[in-house]
Amino acid sequence: MAHAHKLEIFRGLWKFKSNTQKIWGVLVFLTLVTAVEVALGIIKPHALTTSHVLGMKALNWIFIILTLVKAYYIAWDFMHLRDEKSSLRRAVVWTFLFLVAYLSFILLVEGNYIYNVFKDGFVTWNF
Amino acid sequence: MDSTVTTGVEESVWGGGDNRPLGASYGKMMMWFFILSDALTFSGFLAAYGFSRFKFIETWPIADEVFTHVPFFHGNYPMYYVAFMTFVLIMSSVTMVLAVDAGHRMKKNSVIWYMFLTIIGGAIFVGSQAWEWATFIQGDYGAVETKGGRILQFVNADTGERAALADFAATLPEERTIHENKNGIWFYSEGSLPTYSxxxxxxxxxxxxxxxxxxxxINEEGEKVVLSRQESLAKLKNATQVVEGANLIHNEYGSRLFADFFFFITGFHGFHVFSGVVFNLIIFFNVALGTYEKRGHYEMVEKVGLYWHFVDLVWVFVFTFFYLV
Structure with missing residues (x-):
């Protein structure tokens, strides 16, 4: 069991004295990110819902990026991936990232294609 | 003959022996690989959701308008309750990681307390999820489904607010009883009838x-299109049935696929939370009985901890892709 914990987050910007302190620090950060997400979801700033980046609303990009940030801190600090060997970390994280990036790319492009078939083609609705 | 025999006496063979590839014990590494495969299953669900949503991008229900209820409060509170649920799950993740930390320092009583709090958090979450399901299934305003399977909802033109069927539906002297197979066709059954015909x-x-x-x-501004009185009457000619609430076949909130994915994704996740609570309970009793004190380490707490954090991790994504985006 690795008892040694790496006690800094944000690349050493925020250092902690003990592991317990780090846990609370990460909680504060995660709560903050969730609060920002919910606030944005309720307010829905006009500037962010009307502007598009790479075919998706800017607001949705913000949500997805904040989610990935949250996932990073849950996995790295709560699940202690930060303290594991980099080989284990890569075996788990890289496998996941490559497969999911591939799957979502294929399915989203395909979904968009079918949308266009319904819109421009002769099929209106099947299921 | 010596050369063919594995050297060293293997202790604790059940736990994978003393080999520690990648610096992790057998149990911990297998938990990681299980989490990896489970994460891919959830990704499959969410990617399928994305597929269907992109396919019906112009008609997909707006989640803010579907999940607007908070228990014990009336009114329109989009997202607040889901945000609360997210916070409960993150909080129980924190108590879990505190339990793991206390385990490393061999503090039995702290582990017991933190495990207990984690279980409570998990139970609150599962309960909230059940409530969320019940509210979703029961429905809100009611709607009408057309021959083509489209959903028509109703709005009060003066206020711009949604109108419930109960607000305006007439009472006609017509009687339609539920078909029961005991006094009708025996191989044909019918669910409960909606309140109005x-x-x-x-x-x-x-x-x-x-x-x-x-x-x-959905129009350019991201809002649902409201028809004029004339267009409304024309559309209503195609109405075939009244829909109240949602199930796998009919959904008053809009696309039926939305309801299907809601049930599958949050149901699969809720099942994970439930099993996580069961695992935590087992480990909680083991801790209380002193099993890990005797064993000399609290690694089992760490392993169920990994699973519990994973459940939280999945929820973070479900929250984003189902409720926010």
Whole structure:
């Protein structure tokens, strides 16, 4: 069991004295990110819902990026991936990232294609 | 003969022996690989959701308008309750990681307390999820489904707010009893009938000139298109049935796929939370009985901890892709 914990987050910007302190620090950060997400979801700033980046609303990009940030801190600090060997970390994280990036790319492009078939083609609705 | 025999006496063979590839014990590494495969399953669900949503991007329900309820409060509170649920799950993740930390320092009583709090958090979350399901299934305003399977909702033209069927549907002297196979066709069954018939909704609609139809289509501003009175009447000619609430086949909130994915994704996740609570309970009793004190380490707490954090991790994504985006 690795008892040694790496006690800094944000690349050493925020250092902690003990592991317990780090846990609370990460909680504060995660709560903050969730609060920002919910606030944005309720307010829905006009500037962010009307502007598009790479075919998706800017607001949705913000949500997805904040989610990935949250996932990073849950996995790295709560699940202690930060303290594991980099080989284990890569075996788990890289496998996941490559497969999911591939799957979502294929399915989203395909979904968009079918949308266009319904819109421009002769099929209106099947299921 | 010596050369063919594995050297060293293997202790604790059940736990994978003393080999520690990648610096992790057998149990911990297998938990990681299980989490990896489970994460891919959830990704499959979410990617399928994305597929269906992109396919029906112009008619997909707006989650803010579907999940607007908070227990014990009336009114329109989009997202607040889901945000609360997210916070509960993150909080129980924190108590879990504190339990793991206390385990490393061999503090039995702290582990017991933190495990207990984690279980409570998990139970609150599962309960909230059940409530969320019940509210979703029961429905809100009611709607009408057309021959083509589209959903028509109703809006009060004066205020711009949603109108419930109960607000305007007429009461007609017509009687339609539920078909039961004991006094009808024995191989044919029917679920519960909606409160109003299509005719009652139509007559009520004609009598109230301030009610108009809201379609599933989303306009440029990201809002559902509301029809004029004339267009509404034309659309309502195609109405075939009244829909109240949602199930796997009919969904008053819009696309039926939305309801299907809601049930599958949050149901699969809720099942994970439930099993996580069961695992935590087992480990909680083991800790309380002193099993890990005797064993000399609290690694089992760490392993169920990994699973519990994973459940939290998945929720973070479900929250984003189902409720926010």
């Amino acid at each position: 299509v005719n009652e909704v139509l007559e009520g609609f004609k009598a109230h000139s301030n009610i108009v139809v809201r379609t599933e289509t």
